[in-house]
Amino acid sequence: MRNKKSIPSRRTLLAGLCFGISRSFAAGQSDIAVVVRPDVPVDNLSFADLRRVLMGDRQFWASNLKVTLLVRGPGARERDVLLKSVYQMSEAQFRQYWIAKVFRAEAASGPRIIYSNEMAIELAEAVPGAVACVDAGEVPKGLKVLKINGTLPGEKAYPLR
């Protein structure tokens, strides 16, 4: 009897391999881009501002536009880069940080956990004020890439890599 469950996983692996190979010689190990919808009234963030946004300390882009955090699930490279460079926390510390933050009534909820860059891009396009950190090689034209400390992904001083 054929195991239907095995079909998506093998297919996923192969498709992922195709994507991965084609991306790898196109862009190499990409930087992590911080993307928002074009209507977010911010083009450049200092690294400290980015940290405030991602830690839930800055919750508004403007008075009428609230930040919605989209963070990749455990194991994703994008999450690892953020944990290491922005949060400076382990996975366990990151979870405890958000539980405590919600418990202190400083935020109504933690970040939305995203399981693929495609999903992150979809939600970043759909949710007003959403901010996602995705592989710079996968950013579509409809989203705005924020400068960090005045630099864009691929530039020498860009901090998220």
Added chain:
Amino acid sequence: MKRIFQIVSPVVLLTSCAFGQSLDPATRELIQSLLVRIDGLERRVAELEQEKTAPQASPATLPNPAPRSAAALEQPAPQPGHDHDQAPVPEAAQPSYPLLKITGFSDLNFAANDSHVPVTGFSQQTYLQSHSGFAEGQFALHFSSALSSKVSVFGELTLTARPDAGTGSPAAPGFNAEVERIIVRYDLNDYFKLSFGRYHTPINYWNTAFHHGAWLQTTISRPEMTQFGGSFIPVHFVGALAEGAIPAGGLNLNYDFGVGNGRGQVISRDGDFGDVNNNRAWLVNAFVKPDALFGLQAGGSVYRDKLNPLGGPVAREWIRSAHIVWNRETPEFIGEFADVTHEPVFGGVTSHSQAFYTQFAYRLPFNAKKWKPYYRFEYMHIPFSDTIFKSVPSFNASTAGVRYDITNFAAFKFEYRHYDIRKVPEFNGFFAQTSFTF
């Protein structure tokens, strides 16, 4: 299955061969057409799987179908996690309110000490009972609900075991239920948020950083100066609070300004039902979290109230406090000081009661990351002239312990404490706790 391999294998070969050279348009077109075909197959698989699972789900839990890309569908199903790990649902683009989330916390404790006299004046949560044994910690439920993008409600409910359960007439119940916090907050922007409700009074660090979930704090119990049920500072506050954060050139200045009912006639209680006089208590709290020193927090507070305590003089109360915290775990440092001044209104001696604690902890590196040893020294001095605090103990204590995180959501803690209390022989205690969130 075979067909999929027939489709995909050429793609793998083609892309592998393409290392070091650019793709010609025909190859790119072929890859695109194959990918489109894979997308189609994935959609079909997803549809079939959805049809198979749909009848098992109740209508209330079914998400609204919304278009998702094949790439999104191919990702593994999100693992169920804590509610802060919110997997995005298809309707996430248009959230429906209210969005209620519930988190639970609880702990179980073992305590033993070698004191030969009853230890009085300490909170029940400090676990200095006359007899050794196990004790149920608080069962805390935390509710958070967004009512709109700018309005949120937070609640905290606890059930606490009573030492007098079953006594009296009618018999006392086994547990006390208490609404510890209920807050409705309007967020205008980051600079100004206005809320109303019952708070943990923001006049020192511990009281607002750690609430009723013992799992969140490194140690088994809170410092006595900020202990639940204690009297040194008013742990709860009913009223209104304005708060916000200002970048302030990288200092990140946070502020709270509150007005509300002061302490009740029993000074460990707040004025839930109403104030005991016509003087509102007020407080100002400010702290900075500098960008340049990520992890540092330092600040201070002032609290003012007029007290009408049972068995004590009417007095004005000033509380001044300061704290400095390094809240990374390598190391963790918390230091707080508070001075409580009581000025009797109708004459008498003005008294100053003081308390402080310092706590160090360090998350061990490498394979020992689950272990976090800690040490705390705490000190509380109540002058004999402070008749309002006559039941509050004067003491110093050292606590040495270790926390072991079993998982990301549960921990074991083991503590040794040494107490030196005024007019009581010194004694030692051993304490153990398992605390968790769920």
